Amino acid sequence: xxxxxxxxxxxxxxxxxxxxxxxxxxxxxxxxxxxxxxxxxxxxxxxxxxxxxxxxxxxxxxxxxxxxxxxxxxxxxxxxxxxxxxxxxxxxxxxxxxxxxxxxxxxxxxxxxxxxxxxxxxxxxxxxxxxxxxxxxxxxxxxxxxxxxxxxxxxxxxxxxxxxxxxxx
Numbered sequence: 769x770x771x772x773x774x775x776x777x778x779x780x781x782x783x784x785x786x787x788x789x790x791x792x793x794x795x796x797x798x799x800x801x802x803x804x805x806x807x808x809x810x811x812x813x814x815x816x817x818x819x820x821x822x823x824x825x826x827x828x829x830x831x832x833x834x835x836x837x838x839x840x841x842x843x844x845x846x847x848x849x850x851x852x853x854x855x856x857x858x859x860x861x862x863x864x865x866x867x868x869x870x871x872x873x874x875x876x877x878x879x880x881x882x883x884x885x886x887x888x889x890x891x892x893x894x895x896x897x898x899x900x901x902x903x904x905x906x907x908x909x910x911x912x913x914x915x916x917x918x919x920x921x922x923x924x925x926x927x928x929x930x931x932x933x934x935x936x937x
Contacts, residue, residue, distance in 0.1 A: 776923030781853035785915030801916035823864035842876035885925040
């Protein structure tokens with residue numbers, strides 16, 4: 769049986785995260801994680817270019833094995849000032865994916881749904897998300913930033929909702 773490969777993005781302008789999850793025999797395993805930090809003092813155009821470059825390099829590294837699912841966390845802005853940076857980062861990741869002929873394959877999933885599915889409660893703290901990601905995957909490596917574990921949680925939420933993985937105890 770071939771592995772199912774998931775590419776989840778936690779996309780913000782300040783520190784987006786990404787991961788690659790591989791599923792074999794109903795067990796999820798983290799293949800890689802990454803993030804990039806942009807400088808809030810730089811204009812959005814430059815920061816979006818940095819996000820696009822980072823995403824392009826990460827996708828290029830893993831594209832040869834392909835992706836079955838590409839998903840991101842949903843975001844609804846209350847104001848245009850709040851939304852502009854996030855939607856700029858979304859566009860940057862879209863452009864990086866498009867360079868490889870890829871697009872998001874699933875609708876974005878809300879943060880509260882990710883936490884509910886992965887942690888068991890919709891208002892989980894960052895440390896609880898990381899702990900749950902480790903429980904689901906058996907991952908013992910470092911998460912350099914919580915945006916990495918958040919990205920993996922997005923992919924896990926999809927896999928849990930679709931009934932594709934069993935929890936690792």
